[in-house]
Amino acid sequence: MRFADWLLAQLAKENWTQVKLAKESGLSKQAITNYVNGRTPDKYAIERIAIAFRLKPEEVYRVAMGKPANPDADPWVDDMSHKLSLLSPGLRGVAERFINSMLEGEQTNQPKAKSKTKQRSSTL
Secondary structure, three states: HHHHHHHHHHHHOOOOOHHHHHHHOOHHHHHHHHHHHOOOHHHHHHHHHHHHHHHHHHHHHHHOOOOOOOOOOHHHHHHHHHHOOOHHHHHHHHHHHHHHHHHHHHHHEEEEEOHHHHHHHHOO
């Protein structure tokens, strides 16, 4: 996908104009127009566009440079990782405690392999 097409799709998804993206990214309206018209953004512009759309810079860079996404990556994990990286340090601690609590619940809900083994041997 061409970067210009991707950028237009992102603008439509957010229901933003080029002027709104310029304001949110800190880039000039002319720069945004240049990217919509086919110019490839530099690293700084990629980072600013990523911040404006709340995307990972790597994702925007991949599109801008015409590189395919990693087929082995889990998009949900990548998305959650990025969202966690946007949290303030205080909220990161809250998120970590919440995730740890969820993982402890998962471990508690799983049947224990040893108890099944003991049940089998006692019935034989």
